[in-house]
Amino acid sequence: MAGRRDKAQSFRGSRIAIAIVIGVLLGCVIAFCFPHGFINPTASVQTRRIGKSDFQIGSSLCESSERSKMLKSEIVSLSEKNSELKKQVRDLTEKLQLAEQGKDNAQKQFLVLGEQHKAGPFGTVKALRTNPTVVPDESVNPRLAKILEKVGVQKEIIVVLANSNVKEMLEVQVSSIKRVGIPNYLVIALDDHIEEFCKSNDVPVYKRDPDSGIDAVGRTGGNHAVSGLKFHILREFLQLGYSVLLSDVDIIYLQNPFNHLYRDSDVESMTDGHNNMTAYGYNDVFDEPAMGWARYAHTMRIWVYNSGFFFIRPTIPSIELLDRVADRLARQPNSWDQAVFNEELFFPSHPGYDGLHAAKRTMDFYMFMNSKVLFKTVRKDAKLKKLKPVIVHVNYHPDKLRRMKAVVEFYVNGKQDALDPYPDGSQ
Secondary structure (H helix, E strand, O other): OHHHHHHHHHHHHHHHHHHHHHHHHHHHHHHHHOOOOOOOOOHHHHHHHHHHHHHHHHHHHHHHHHHHHHHHHHHHHHHHHHHHHHHHHHHHHHHHHHHHOOOOHHHHHHHHHOOOOOOOOOOOOOOOOOOOEOOOOHHHOHHHHHHHHHHOEOOEEEEEEEOHHHHHHHHHHHHHHHHHOOOOEEEEEOOHHHHHHHHHOOOOEEOOOOOHHHHHHHHHOOHHHHHHHHHHHHHHHHHOOOEEEEEOOOEEEOOOHHHHOOOOOOEEEEEOOOOHHHHHOEEEEEEOHHHHHHOEEEEEEOOOEEEEEEEEOOEHHHHHHHHHHHHHHHHOOOOOHHHHHHHHHHOOOEOOEOOOOOOEEEOOOOOEEEHHHHHHOHHHOOOHHHOOOOEEEOOOOOOHHHHHHHHHHHHOOOOOOOOOOOOOOOO
16 A cells, blocks of 8 residues: 555656646746737837838838839830830831932822821822922012012912013003902013003002113013013012912903912913813824834823913922923023923923923913914804903914904904904914
């Protein structure tokens, strides 16, 4: 019995020792993990501090987030702009490369100057009919600019060159201008006598600044020589932004021509043609029997524009036309201005020559009538005699003054036989 009690006491002692060891170990672990104990008196204060700090940090984070978004947005915007600029540089580089090539000039010029477009459905495609007007430059001729500002109507004006050789015809024309009531009419006086005549008759006049080359021709030149000057002189009018209806002096005005213009082309001119075919163009067959099966060759023909009456708009092709004609007349003194005028207007580009890209329109030959149409056709037709043309240009006949007066008698004074004494031609 005594042995059992000793064993029981020994076992209890062992369990107590084990419990003490476990307690010590747990104490060490708790001391290590919670150095400030489970209950910290400064915990609430720290919590409050942490909460405030968290709020400040949160606020800063929000501001940083918004700033970040703004910066990202700016970066995206700048990136897009950069991409657009790169695209523009790329496009311009491509256009420049196209412009520097030696072929397909028309296409390259279009690519350089304008945006490409898709063609619309069949029957809806319409090309541009004319070119934009130039920017007016009053520094070219301030004195002329002031005159045109007073005389011009909607930036349009009739211009007539005259010297003393054509004074009588000018008198008849001025009378017709006043009768119709055309306000935008200006005479370019090529000598002092014409300037005095215009001033004494209340006709707007402009006398150019001294120019030895032009003045020599202007004072003494005949019709063709004076006619050639207009291509040089008219340039300033176009540079000033004015459309010009250029008129020779052998023209009678029966209506205001500005009410009958289309203004859809760079150059709108009366024709030397005398019917629909000759005035507006036709397919003419050339026969060469020696060619056998291929003896017939088709050609396109049109009678020339009259360089003594045309409406020209202030566009780059129009100014280029004036420059080309004036240059050729200066280098080829025996050339006829009307022939050169038409060659530059109509000749296409070909090896060694760049044609003029100008839009052109032929005027109604019954409204803007030449003297061949009048004396050969109209006066002999009862219906056509009832028509009242806008102008009559006595360009086909040398006895100009007499026929001009006859035209006034016929159309203005109603004298039905006023045209009868004159032959069809100049015989």
